[in-house]
Amino acid sequence: xxxxxxxxxxxxxxxxxxxxxxxxxxxxxxxxxxxxxxxxxxxxxxxxxxxxxxxxxxxxxxxxxxxxxxxxxxxxxxxxxxxxxxxxxxxxxxxxxxxxxxxxxxxxxxxxxxxxxxxxxxxxxxxxxxxxxxxxxxxxxxxxxxxxxxxxxxxxxxxxxxxxxxxxxxxxxxxxxxxxxxxxxxxxxxxxxxxxxxxxxxxxxxxxxxxxxxxxxxxxxxxxxxxxxxxxxxxxxxxxxxxxxxxxxxxxxxxxxxxxxxxxxxxxxxxxxxxxxxxxxxxxxxxxxxxxxxxxxxxxxxxxxxxxxxxxxxxxxxxxxx
Amino acid sequence: xxxxxxxxxxxxxxxxxxxxxxxxxxxxxxxxxxxxxxxxxxxxxxxxxxxxxxxxxxxxxxxxxxxxxxxxxxxxxxxxxxxxxxxxxxxxxxxxxxxxxxxxxxxxxxxxxxxxxxxxxxxxxxxxxxxxxxxxxxxxxxxxxxxxxxxxxxxxxxxxxxxxxxxxxxxxxxxxxxxxxxxxxxxxxxxxxxxxxxxxxxxxxxxxxxxxxxxxxxxxxxxxxxxxxxxxxxxxxxxxxxxxxxxxxxxxxxxxxxxxxxxxxxxxxxxxxx
Numbered sequence: 397x398x399x400x401x402x403x404x405x406x407x408x409x410x411x412x413x414x415x416x417x418x419x420x421x422x423x424x425x426x427x428x429x430x431x432x433x434x435x436x437x438x439x440x441x442x443x444x445x446x447x448x449x450x451x452x453x454x455x456x457x458x459x460x461x462x463x464x465x466x467x468x469x470x471x472x473x474x475x476x477x478x479x480x481x482x483x484x485x486x487x488x489x490x491x492x493x494x495x496x497x498x499x500x501x502x503x504x505x506x507x508x509x510x511x512x513x514x515x516x517x518x519x520x521x522x523x524x525x526x527x528x529x530x531x532x533x534x535x536x537x538x539x540x541x542x543x544x545x546x547x548x549x550x551x552x553x554x555x556x557x558x559x560x561x562x563x564x565x566x567x568x569x570x571x572x573x574x575x576x577x578x579x580x581x582x583x584x585x586x587x588x589x590x591x592x593x594x595x596x597x598x599x600x601x602x603x604x605x606x607x608x609x610x611x612x613x614x615x616x617x618x619x620x621x622x623x624x625x626x627x628x629x630x631x632x633x634x635x636x637x638x639x640x641x642x643x644x645x646x647x648x649x650x651x652x653x654x655x656x657x658x659x660x661x662x663x664x665x666x667x668x669x670x671x672x673x674x675x676x677x678x679x680x681x682x683x684x685x686x687x688x689x690x691x692x693x694x695x696x697x698x699x700x701x702x703x704x705x706x707x708x709x710x711x712x713x714x715x716x717x718x
Numbered sequence: 719x720x721x722x723x724x725x726x727x728x729x730x731x732x733x734x735x736x737x738x739x740x741x742x743x744x745x746x747x748x749x750x751x752x753x754x755x756x757x758x759x760x761x762x763x764x765x766x767x768x769x770x771x772x773x774x775x776x777x778x779x780x781x782x783x784x785x786x787x788x789x790x791x792x793x794x795x796x797x798x799x800x801x802x803x804x805x806x807x808x809x810x811x812x813x814x815x816x817x818x819x820x821x822x823x824x825x826x827x828x829x830x831x832x833x834x835x836x837x838x839x840x841x842x843x844x845x846x847x848x849x850x851x852x853x854x855x856x857x858x859x860x861x862x863x864x865x866x867x868x869x870x871x872x873x874x875x876x877x878x879x880x881x882x883x884x885x886x887x888x889x890x891x892x893x894x895x896x897x898x899x900x901x902x903x904x905x906x907x908x909x910x911x912x913x914x915x916x917x918x919x920x921x922x923x924x925x926x927x928x929x930x931x932x933x934x935x936x937x938x939x940x941x942x943x944x945x946x947x948x949x950x951x952x953x954x955x956x957x958x959x960x961x962x963x964x965x966x967x968x969x970x971x972x973x974x975x976x977x978x979x980x981x982x983x984x985x986x987x988x989x990x991x992x
Contacts (some may be wrong), residue, residue, distance in 0.1 A: 428908050444955040448905060457903050570795065612990040614947050617895070621902035637764040637878065640886050650902055654895045655945050670947070703902075705910045705954065706990050 400572040410571040413519040466644040487697035491624030525589040529698025533590030538712035558561030617651035740970040741773040745800035747793025774950030798850035819870035870939035892926030901927035920946035949986035
């Protein structure tokens with residue numbers, strides 16, 4: 397793949413220029429690190445990965461599926477402006493690729509794809525694992541960016557990953573120089589991020605060690621809300637007050653960690669026990685999705701562990717299982 | 719039950735079904751929950767067109783034998799008059815809705831049950847013979863309650879949604895997830911991580927995590943979730959450095975009566991460091 401070189405100080409000039417044509421979204425350090433719209437490129441923070449994932453920009457927290465009026469159905473056509481996302485780590489790029497797979501390849505979800513299509517993904521490679529919870533090295537991550545920035549001290553190597561990336565690099569060519577440098581597969585491995593043992597957990601479902609996690613689980617859903625790949629949602633209707641014949645149907649994020657998620661007519665709950673719900677998330681991430689799609693859903697960002705009020709480390713639990 | 723309640727004249731041009739008869743009543747309480755109904759300024763006039771509003775304190779009154787489809791009951795039972803009114807309404811009403819924390823959990827007035835009599839005895843009415851003291855209790859301690867709209871005060875949007883749902887014949891659905899579900903969706907940082915004694919993980923949400931959005935920890939006004947992990951919550955608060963007395967007081971402020979035998983959970987062993 398074609399690689400370009402960029403001086404470090406040119407990076408922020410490049411982003412500043414980019415901002416004039418596109419909406420720029422990058423991590424900023426506030427109470428925690430979040431992806432936000434950038435007004436001043438000096439605010440961009442690249443030391444750590446963001447606490448909250450990017451997914452809300454594509455798979456929105458709440459979305460109007462359609463409005464209705466009697467028998468008439470009106471489907472909204474949301475249109476996101478052309479947006480450039482900068483500073484996305486490898487795990488989050490893969491998370492976007494998994495959500496693309498779910499919402500765009502397996503089905504065509506018009507709401508997701510309308511948010512996703514006008515976006516450029518500019519990645520930022522981790523030279524070392526940015527948090528002690530990371531384990532992306534244990535999962536088979538791929539390259540999935542338009543442009544990927546590799547920090548090499550006083551300069552950056554920029555790998556062009558797609559046609560969109562090529563377009564951006566061409567449009568802003570004054571900020572890049574051609575180079576013969578290449579990025580080897582070995583250089584793409586993030587050190588100290590492979591703490592999850594590669595093991596098949598499909599036969600460990602009834603293992604007693606899961607209880608170590610279940611006992612200290614509040615079922616608060618922090619893990620699923622902060623997961624960059626979790627894509628489950630629920631659907632609600634709301635009717636108008638003036639005319640109850642009109643109203644809207646909305647979908648919003650949901651979580652497999654609560655009983656409500658599997659409640660069906662007649663108040664029956666399929667996963668009533670905390671243990672079943674606890675294991676369901678981990679099995680969906682590391683087993684079920686792989687069985688269906690040949691790839692783990694989990695990308696190893698470690699947010700579910702970092703955000704958990706009791707820091708339930710399922711990586712340790714799995715590693716210790718015999 | 720659904721078809722029975724289906725009353726909104728949607729396509730029914732021939733014979734519109736009669737509108738649901740609603741009543742709002744308050745027993746011992748601060749009337750804040752009734753204000754939450756009125757605070758829907760933009761929608762209240764349209765809302766009452768959907769139903770037949772028969773009674774609302776200071777607005778409309780009816781004779782005591784009126785029959786209702788739904789009665790929204792604010793406040794808790796604290797004297798004999800409250801109980802008599804409640805029992806009378808129960809007899810005349812198909813569905814009783816607990817409105818607000820006092821009616822649902824007992825809220826702050828019921829905290830009296832967890833303190834010594836000498837702490838409050840001097841505050842009791844003595845001269846008025848007609849005020850006959852009863853141990854403060856939520857209304858479901860005395861009569862059957864069909865629906866709950868919890869919160870101190872209840873979410874004003876939830877009241878509107880409830881009334882619209884019953885008006886169109888849809889079963890109202892309580893929000894049973896913990897506060898954390900909405901809180902995380904709202905992009906808040908966990909207040910437990912900041913060392914605050916937040917009760918969000920064991921408290922039913924539906925409030926759109928309003929307190930935590932304002933950086934104020936959850937005190938549990940909407941009552942415990944059915945699925946709470948109480949021993950773990952206690953252990954976490956202890957780990958954060960709060961003592962048993964503080965934790966008990968905090969948990970009992972809004973929902974003490976819905977956490978019976980709270981003390982015994984202090985002895986359950988939980989292995990967690992956080």
